[in-house]
Amino acid sequence: MKKLFQPYIKGTLQLKNHVVMAPMTRSRAIDNIPNKLMATYYKQRSGAGLIVTEGTSPSPEGLGYPRIPGIFSEAQAEGWKLVTNAVHEGGSKIFLQLMHTGRVAHSSNLPEGYQVVGMSDSQAAGEIYTETGMYEYSAPKALDTAGIQRIIDDHVRAAENAMAAGFDGVELHGAHGTCWTNRLTRTQITAQTTMGVL
């Protein structure tokens, strides 16, 4: 407990204290673009040594929850600069959480022309929030090996975009049933998706 408010240093990461804010989806990114309201929200929390952002999609098809931000377009990267500048002004460090929602998604939350994808075509159980209420999760299209490679490439580009937008690091979301969870836990893997676990 004594250590909580003392600085933390690991390699090049220097934090003013040991407090880390967990990632929390807020669904405030209109058109999936980070905005001034979000910059204010994160700056208000820059008492923490490190902030991990809300889940942020590296690909259009990974935007399966309503109004979550992305990091694949220039407008999104510009929006995130408002956030990283605000948090750095507050003396805190900030990591971007990369979250591809995979099958934990509803098609109406995605931009036009995109469909929900997953490690298999098995539909997630339960319901998800959309702009018009709660609906069952959409049945995903099973990714083949080329599809998985495309998403990996999206993550690499997204991480580069994040660092260019001023983030101090990135975190890969691998829980809650989102895209990589099924690979990490070796569930929902089909004959079409025989690539090794990441």
Ligand SMILES: Cc1cc2nc3c(=O)[nH]c(=O)nc-3n(C[C@H](O)[C@H](O)[C@H](O)COP(=O)(O)O)c2cc1C
């Ligand atoms: C409103 C809300 C949104 C969340 N969004 C995310 C998210 O985007 N990414 C993530 O990894 N976890 C998310 N979580 C999970 C939290 O980061 C945390 O792991 C969870 O609340 C358990 O922590 P606790 O035991 O301290 O409550 C969310 C939790 C809440 C309450």
